[in-house]
Amino acid sequence: MKTADRTEEPANALDVRGLRLRLPGTARPVLDGVDLTVAPRETVALVGESGSGKTLTSRTALGLLPPGATAEGRVLVDGEDVLTMGPDRLRALRTGRAAMVFQDPRAAVNPLRRIGDFLTEGVRLGGRTDAAEADRRAVELLDAVGLGPELLRRYPGQLSGGMLQRVMIAAALMGDPALLLADEPTTALDVTSQAEVIALLDRLRERFGTGLLFVTHDLGLAAAISDRVHVMYAGRIVESGPAEELFRRPRHPYTAALLAATPRLDAPPGRLAAIDGQPPDLRLELTGCAFAARCRYATELCREQAPAAHPVACHHPLEGSRADA
Ligand code: SF4
Numbered sequence: 360m361k362t363a364d365r366t367e368e369p370a371n372a373l374d375v376r377g378l379r380l381r382l383p384g385t386a387r388p389v390l391d392g393v394d395l396t397v398a399p400r401e402t403v404a405l406v407g408e409s410g411s412g413k414t415l416t417s418r419t420a421l422g423l424l425p426p427g428a429t430a431e432g433r434v435l436v437d438g439e440d441v442l443t444m445g446p447d448r449l450r451a452l453r454t455g456r457a458a459m460v461f462q463d464p465r466a467a468v469n470p471l472r473r474i475g476d477f478l479t480e481g482v483r484l485g486g487r488t489d490a491a492e493a494d495r496r497a498v499e500l501l502d503a504v505g506l507g508p509e510l511l512r513r514y515p516g517q518l519s520g521g522m523l524q525r526v527m528i529a530a531a532l533m534g535d536p537a538l539l540l541a542d543e544p545t546t547a548l549d550v551t552s553q554a555e556v557i558a559l560l561d562r563l564r565e566r567f568g569t570g571l572l573f574v575t576h577d578l579g580l581a582a583a584i585s586d587r588v589h590v591m592y593a594g595r596i597v598e599s600g601p602a603e604e605l606f607r608r609p610r611h612p613y614t615a616a617l618l619a620a621t622p623r624l625d626a627p628p629g630r631l632a633a634i635d636g637q638p639p640d641l642r643l644e645l646t647g648c649a650f651a652a653r654c655r656y657a658t659e660l661c662r663e664q665a666p667a668a669h670p671v672a673c674h675h676p677l678e679g680s681r682a683d684a
Contacts, residue, residue: 372538372570373397373420377432380415380594382425385641390415391594392668393432397538397570402561404573404581404602406617407591410638413574416591417540420572421457422449437537454481458531460560462543464523468515475511478530493533500529503566504559521552528559532567539564542574557584578614579621582606590614593638593649597672610676612654648674 373396380390390412397403405413418424419434422441434441437456444452461467468477478500479493488496498508504525515523524544531539541560545553561584564571575581581588582602590598590611598611609615616634636653639645647662648654654661656675666674 370398371396371435372399372401372437373572374435375416375420375432378416378419378434379431380419380424381429382641383427386644387594387641389594389641390419393591393594393596394668395589395596395599397572399537399568399570400565401587402564402571402573402585404575404585404588405591406575406578406581406588408576408617408634408638411591412594413591414542415594417459417542417572417574420538420540421453421459455534456536457538457540458534458536459540459542460524460527460531460544463547464520464527465515465547467527468523470515472514473511474513474515474518474526477515478511478526478533481530481533496533497529500532501526503532503563504529519552520548521555524548524552524556525559528556528563532563532569535567536569538572539569540572540574543576544573545580560584577621578606578617590617593645595649595668595672597650597668599670610671610678611673612656612677613650615677616653648672 375393375395378390378393379388381388393412393416395403395405395416405416407413415425419430420436420441422444424430430442432442436452439452441449441452475494475497478497479490483490483493494511497511501508501510506522506525506529510518510526518526539560544560545556548556557580560571563569573581573585578588578590582605585602588600588602588605589596590605590613592613598605598609598614605614606618609618620634634653639649639652647664648657648666651657651661658675660674664674666672
């Protein structure tokens with residue numbers, strides 16, 4: 360299968376505008392006005408603690424909404440709005456122009472099916488290619504992720520976690536996606552496999568012209584691999600910027616707190632600073648800044664009035680370098 364010609368590619372692999380997602384039983388939106396873009400060949404990281412909305416945002420890009428969810432806004436993948444697609448278009452999207460690599464590769468495969476069947480079933484069932492062509496593509500992509508064709512006959516249980524995650528990445532590329540979503544793709548792997556998978560994603564993004572949205576709780580990792588970073592808290596993007604700048608000079612107190620909780624090679628040994636407290640309960644109405652109860656800079660204004668989203672969702676953005684934050 361020939362890789363699609365991307366000379367006339369749309370401006371963005373992903374273009375999310377004003378995304379608002381509501382779930383039954385919650386008092387406020389779980390995603391509240393999310394704006395983000397991923398250009399072809401660009402890596403964008405979405406960073407936040409568990410429950411910040413980063414995984415929900417990335418799953419919405421595949422039309423994978425939780426039961427009962429209602430969405431407003433626009434979520435364009437390769438120029439098409441996911442929020443208005445019917446079930447058939449969504450299925451085609453998920454085996455074609457958008458794909459996801461999940462955290463735990465073992466949870467995403469059927470242990471009783473051979474790797475070859477797993478790799479080829481999406482494009483075969485989508486009717487876009489015949490079995491021989493699908494096999495050729497599978498061998499080509501296994502090679503691209505550093506694995507041999509003999510894996511086609513193996514079962515998931517015969518592969519290490521790192522090898523299986525490579526297979527998942529190859530599977531994600533089978534439909535020649537414009538957009539690849541990687542949700543904590545290295546968390547379940549050992550340190551060596553983690554580094555290999557990150558380097559692999561980076562190479563493949565460049566080679567196949569794919570836009571990569573990398574979802575992680577690890578701001579250090581996000582800054583190391585991405586061009587731009589969005590930091591999410593309580594369903595909103597609270598700070599965005601070029602990775603290096605945001606890492607060096609965070610302006611939102613939550614970004615600074617995440618950084619303080621990130622291991623650094625050049626830091627003296629000692630305990631990492633955890634972020635005290637929990638994100639606000641979604642079942643309760645919220646007045647003011649969602650981070651106020653955990654923020655050491657909170658003022659009366661913060662507790663009474665929610666800050667505007669841009670450029671930094673904070674009434675009192677930090678000045679100076681990371682060391683001063
Ligand atoms: Fe902290 Fe206030 Fe900024 Fe919220 S608006 S992050 S409470 S300083």
